[in-house]
Amino acid sequence: MDLLIKGGRVIDPAQQIDExxxxxITDGKIKELGKKLAADKSCEVIDAKGLIVTPGLIDMxxxxxxxxxxxxxxxxxxxxxxxxxGFTSVVCMPNTKPVNDNKAxxxxxxxxxxxxxxxxxxxxxxxxxxxxxxxLAEMGDLKEAGCVAVSDDGRPVTNPELMRRALEYxxxxxxxxxxxxxxxxxxxxxxxNDGFTATELGLKGIPWVAEDAxxxxxxxxxxxxxxxxxxxxxxxxxxxxxxRDAKARGVQVTCETAPHxxxxxxxxxxxxxxxxxxxxxxxxxxxxxxxxxxxxxxxxDAIATDHAPHxxxxxxxxxxxxxNGIIGLETALPLALTLVEEKVLDxxxxxxxxxxxxxxILKLGRGTLEPGAVxxxxxxxPDRKWTVEAAKLASKSKNSPFLGMTMKGQSxxxxxGGKIVHKNQ
Amino acid sequence: xxxxxxxILDGAGVKRALTRIAHEILERNKGVSELVxxxxxxxxxxxxxxxxxxxxxxxGVTVPVGSVDITLYRDDIKTxxxxxxxxxxxxxxxxxxxxxxxxxxxxxxxxxxxxxxDAMMDHGRPQCIQLAVLVDRGHxxxxxxxxxxxxxVPTSRKxxxxxxxxxxxxxxxxxxxxx
Amino acid sequence: MxxxxxxxxxxxxxxxxxxxxxxNTADNMKEISKREVKKVxxxxxxxxxxxxxxxxxxxxxSFEIAAKRLSADTLNISASxxxxxxxxxxxxxxxxxxxxxxxIIVMRHGISGAHxxxxxxxxxxxxxxxxxxxxxxxxxxxxxxxxxxxxxTLQGLKVAIVGDITHSRVARSNIYGLTKMxxxxxLAGPPTLIPPGAERLGNVTVCNRMQEAVEGADVIMMLRIQxxxxxxxxxxxxxxxxxxxxLSADVVKMAKPGVLVMHPGPMNRGVEISSDVADGENSVIxxxxxxxxxxxxxxxYHVSGGGPTE
Numbered sequence: 055m056d057l058l059i060k061g062g063r064v065i066d067p068a069q070q071i072d073e074x075x076x077x078x079i080t081d082g083k084i085k086e087l088g089k090k091l092a093a094d095k096s097c098e099v100i101d102a103k104g105l106i107v108t109p110g111l112i113d114m115x116x117x118x119x120x121x122x123x124x125x126x127x128x129x130x131x132x133x134x135x136x137x138x139x140g141f142t143s144v145v146c147m148p149n150t151k152p153v154n155d156n157k158a159x160x161x162x163x164x165x166x167x168x169x170x171x172x173x174x175x176x177x178x179x180x181x182x183x184x185x186x187x188x189x190l191a192e193m194g195d196l197k198e199a200g201c202v203a204v205s206d207d208g209r210p211v212t213n214p215e216l217m218r219r220a221l222e223y224x225x226x227x228x229x230x231x232x233x234x235x236x237x238x239x240x241x242x243x244x245x246x247n248d249g250f251t252a253t254e255l256g257l258k259g260i261p262w263v264a265e266d267a268x269x270x271x272x273x274x275x276x277x278x279x280x281x282x283x284x285x286x287x288x289x290x291x292x293x294x295x296x297x298r299d300a301k302a303r304g305v306q307v308t309c310e311t312a313p314h315x316x317x318x319x320x321x322x323x324x325x326x327x328x329x330x331x332x333x334x335x336x337x338x339x340x341x342x343x344x345x346x347x348x349x350x351x352x353x354x355d356a357i358a359t360d361h362a363p364h365x366x367x368x369x370x371x372x373x374x375x376x377x378n379g380i381i382g383l384e385t386a387l388p389l390a391l392t393l394v395e396e397k398v399l400d401x402x403x404x405x406x407x408x409x410x411x412x413x414x415i416l417k418l419g420r421g422t423l424e425p426g427a428v429x430x431x432x433x434x435x436p437d438r439k440w441t442v443e444a445a446k447l448a449s450k451s452k453n454s455p456f457l458g459m460t461m462k463g464q465s466x467x468x469x470x471g472g473k474i475v476h477k478n479q
Numbered sequence: 480x481x482x483x484x485x486x487i488l489d490g491a492g493v494k495r496a497l498t499r500i501a502h503e504i505l506e507r508n509k510g511v512s513e514l515v516x517x518x519x520x521x522x523x524x525x526x527x528x529x530x531x532x533x534x535x536x537x538x539g540v541t542v543p544v545g546s547v548d549i550t551l552y553r554d555d556i557k558t559x560x561x562x563x564x565x566x567x568x569x570x571x572x573x574x575x576x577x578x579x580x581x582x583x584x585x586x587x588x589x590x591x592x593x594x595x596x597d598a599m600m601d602h603g604r605p606q607c608i609q610l611a612v613l614v615d616r617g618h619x620x621x622x623x624x625x626x627x628x629x630x631x632v633p634t635s636r637k638x639x640x641x642x643x644x645x646x647x648x649x650x651x652x653x654x655x656x657x658x
Numbered sequence: 659m660x661x662x663x664x665x666x667x668x669x670x671x672x673x674x675x676x677x678x679x680x681x682n683t684a685d686n687m688k689e690i691s692k693r694e695v696k697k698v699x700x701x702x703x704x705x706x707x708x709x710x711x712x713x714x715x716x717x718x719x720s721f722e723i724a725a726k727r728l729s730a731d732t733l734n735i736s737a738s739x740x741x742x743x744x745x746x747x748x749x750x751x752x753x754x755x756x757x758x759x760x761x762i763i764v765m766r767h768g769i770s771g772a773h774x775x776x777x778x779x780x781x782x783x784x785x786x787x788x789x790x791x792x793x794x795x796x797x798x799x800x801x802x803x804x805x806x807x808x809x810x811t812l813q814g815l816k817v818a819i820v821g822d823i824t825h826s827r828v829a830r831s832n833i834y835g836l837t838k839m840x841x842x843x844x845l846a847g848p849p850t851l852i853p854p855g856a857e858r859l860g861n862v863t864v865c866n867r868m869q870e871a872v873e874g875a876d877v878i879m880m881l882r883i884q885x886x887x888x889x890x891x892x893x894x895x896x897x898x899x900x901x902x903x904x905l906s907a908d909v910v911k912m913a914k915p916g917v918l919v920m921h922p923g924p925m926n927r928g929v930e931i932s933s934d935v936a937d938g939e940n941s942v943i944x945x946x947x948x949x950x951x952x953x954x955x956x957x958x959y960h961v962s963g964g965g966p967t968e
Contacts, residue, residue: 249854249855250854250855250858252853252854253824253853253854253855253856253859254670254830254855254859255770255771255792256770256771256789256790256791256792256793256827256830257770257771257790257791257792258791259853259854325774326770326771326774326775367747370749371747371748371749371775372748372767372769372771372772372775373769373770373771373775374769374770374771374790375769
C-alpha cells in the first residue's frame with residue numbers, strides 16, 4: 055500500500071532540503087518528493103500540515119537488555135519506546151547477559167528484533183571477549199552476523215596495548231569501534247561528578263580527568279593507528295576540546311553526546327536523586343556550555359540517548375547502591391529540540407545529528423529521504439506539549455530524571471520501512 | 480485591637496499583697512527555718528524573689544530562691560503542634576526535707592501547679608509543698624488550692640489576667656482583660 | 659520560634675534561628691542530668707528506635723540515654739552493613755520498623771543520603787546519627803554547645819578543623835552549623851584529604867599547613883584520621899601525617915590562650931593528637947560527651963513536636 059505524506063516541512067540534510075513538500079512511499083521505499091503530489095485511491099494520506107518530516111531518527115547508543123536482563127527492558131518494549139520517541143532505528147550495546155561477543159547472541163538479537171521489534175535494531179558486538187579487556191572478540195564473525203560496530207560500552211578497554219590492537223584489527227575488518235572513554239583508576243568508586251556538589255553531599259566524586267585522560271588516550275591511539283574511532287557519551291569540556299583538536303589535525307574521530315549532558319547539571323543529584331545517577335556523571339554548567347558549543351561547531355557529530363533501563367529495585371535505593379543510567383528514548387526528541395529553541399543549532403543541523411550522522415558513522419545506509427531509500431520517516435509535532443509520566447512511558451523501566459517535567463515536541467508518526475509503527479493520539 | 484481592661488491591683492496594691500503573703504508564710508511555717516521559695520517560670524520566678532526580699536526585711540534571714548520551668552512536665556505535650564522552647568530550671572540547693580513554697584502569678588486551671596509539683600518531686604522529697612499566688616482567678620480543673628492568695632478575682636474563662644513586670648522584673652500591676 | 663521539621667537530617671537544612679533554639683533547649687536540659695531523678699516525663703509513651711548500621715558505642719549510648727531521660731521507650735537495632743547488603747533493603751527494614759509504630763528513628767548509616775531516602779518514605783521522624791561522609795548533626799550541635807558555653811557566643815569565633823575533611827561528616831556538620839552562627843572556620847589537612855570546593859561550604863578558609871589554621875584560633879577541633887583508609891593512596895604514612903597534622907603542645911601554643919581543644923572521638927592518641935594535649939587543661943573532650951546527651955535530648959524533644967515537614 056502506498057503512503058502519501060502531504061504538506062509537511064521536509065528536512066533532509068543529506069539532500070539539503072528544508073521546504074514544504076509531499077512524499078510518496080511505495081513498497082516501503084521513498085518513491086518521490088514533490089509539491090502537490092496526487093493521491094490515488096489505494097493510497098493512505100497523512101496530513102502533515104504544521105508538522106516536520108525528517109528521515110527516521112537513529113539512536114546510536116541504546117541498551118535493550120535483551121538477552122538476559124529482560125526484567126529491565128526487552129527488544130519488544132525497547133523498540134516500542136524507540137517508536138514512541140520517534141526513533142526508527144536503534145543501535146544496541148553488547149553488555150547483555152551473556153554479552154554480545156559472539157555470533158549466536160548477535161543472531162538472536164537480530165532474529166528477535168525482526169520478529170517482534172517495532173523498529174530496526176542494529177547490534178553492537180564487543181571489542182574484547184566477555185568485555186574483560188583480555189582478548190579481542192571475533193570482530194569479523196560479529197560483523198558477518200550483523201553487528202554494525204564493536205564496543206565494550208559500560209567499560210573501557212583498560213589495557214592501552216590491547217586498545218591499540220583493537221583499533222588496528224577493527225580497521226582491517228572495516229567495523230567501526232566505539233570507545234567508552236573512562237579511566238577506571240581515576241573514576242574509582244565515585245558516584246557523581248567530583249566537585250563542590252559532591253563535597254556538600256558527602257558523595258565520592260568522579261573527576262572530569264577520568265573522562266578526559268581516557269578520551270585523550272583513545273584519540274591518540276586512533277591517530278597512531280590511523281584508524282577511525284567513535285567516542286561515546288561525551289560529557290566534559292575537556293573531552294570536547296580534545297576531540298575538536300584531534301579533528302582539526304585530521305584524526306578520524308567522531309563522537310556523540312546524550313541529551314542529559316546538555317540539559318542537566320550535577321545539581322540534579324541534590325536530594326540524592328538516583329535518577330540523576332549515571333556514568334559519565336552529570337557535570338557542571340561549564341561542561342554543559344562546552345557540550346553545546348561542541349554541538350554547534352560540529353565537534354560533536356551525534357546525539358544518542360544512552361538509554362539505560364533499570365528496574366526500580368536497582369534505582370529505589372540509597373544513592374551509593376543505585377545503578378548507573380537513565381532511560382532516554384522517549385524524551386530525547388523534545389530535549390534535542392530545545393537546542394533549536396536556544397539557537398545552538400538550526401533544525402537541519404539538529405536532524406543531521408539525530409539521523410544522517412549516526413547512519414554515516416556506522417554505515418547503516420539510512421538517514422535520508424532520497425528516492426529509493428528505505429522509507430524510515432519521523433513526523434514531528436514540534437509544538438505539542440506533554441508531561442513525562444511514568445505510567446505512560448512505553449519503556450519497561452521508568453528511571454528518568456525528567457519525570458513530571460513538561461516537554462515540547464513529540465513524534466506524531468514514526469514510520470519504519472513505509473509502515474506506521476507509532477501514531478500519537 | 481483595643482481590648483477593655485480593668486486594673487485589679489496597682490503597684491501599691493501588689494506590694495501590699497506580697498507583704499501580706501510574706502507575713503502569712505512566716506506565720507504558717509513559724510519562721511523561715513527549712514523554708515525555700517521556688518518560682519514558676521515565667522512570672523512566678525520574679526515574684527519569688529520579691530517575696531524573698533520581703534522575708535529578709537522582716538526576719539533578717541536570706542531564704543533560698545529557685546525557679547522551675549514546667550515545659551517538660553506539661554500535660555498537653557502531645558497536642559502541641561510544635562514543642563515550646565524549654566526554659567531554665569535553677570534550684571541551686573537541695574529540696575530534700577525542705578518546706579517548699581511554690582510561687583506563681585496567676586492560679587487558673589491548676590495544671591501548671593500539678594506540673595510544677597511533679598517537677599519538684601524529681602528534685603528530692605520535700606517536707607511539704609505550699610502554694611502562693613498573686614491572683615486566684617478560679618476555674619480549677621484539678622483538686623488544687625492555694626495556701627496564700629494575694630487577691631481572689633472572679634473571672635469568666637474568656638477573660639485574661641495579665642501581670643506586668645518592669646525591666647528589673649519588679650511587678651508593676653495586675654490587669655483584667657476582657658475579650 | 660517554633661521548630662517545624664519532622665526530621666533532622668543535617669545542619670545544612672536548618673536556619674541559624676533553629677540551631678539556636680536547639681542549643682538553647684539543650685542548655686536548659688543539661689540540668690536534668692544533674693538531678694536526683696534524672697528523668698522528665700515529656701516523651702512518655704513515645705518509642706525511639708536506634709537503628710545503627712555502623713558500629714558506634716558513644717553516639718548510640720548517648721541517644722539512648724537522652725531518650726530515656728525524656729521517658730521515651732528505646733529499642734536498639736544493630737545491623738552490620740554486610741548482613742544488610744546480603745539481605746534486606748533499607749526500605750524493607752524501614753517498613754518493618756514502621757509496622758512497630760515508632761515515633762522517632764535515630765539512624766546511623768554508612769551511605770551518604772541514606773537518611774534522606776528513609777525520611778521520604780516513612781511517617782515517623784528521622785534523626786541522623788551520621789550518614790557516610792555527609793553529616794553528623796548531633797555532633798555538630800554538641801560541639802557548638804560546648805564552644806558557646808565557654809565563650810558565650812559563636813559569633814566571631816575562630817575555629818580550626820584539622821584532619822581528613824573529605825571523609826568527615828563531623829567536619830561538614832560543624833562547618834554548616836558554625837558558619838551559620840557567625841563563626842570563622844579554618845580547615846587544614848593534606849590536600850589529598852581536602853574535598854573540592856571546601857572553601858565554598860560557608861565562611862571557610864582552607865590552609866595548607868596546620869599552623870596557619872591554628873594561629874589565633876579560639877577552638878582547635880581535631881578529626882579522627884581513618885587508619886583503615888591508608889590503603890587508598892591518600893597518605894604516605896601515619897608517622898608523616900602525625901608530624902605535619904598531629905596536635906602537639908607546641909602547636910596549641912600558637913592558638914589564643916585558653917583555646918579549646920576538641921575531638922569527636924574515638925581518638926588515635928599519638929597520631930592526630932598527643933596524649934598531653936588530649937588530657938591537658940585546654941581539652942574539653944569529656945565535656946563534649948556530657949553535652950552530647952543534652953543536645954540529643956533537645957533534638958528528640960523538638961522533632962517530636964508533630965510539626966509538618968518543610
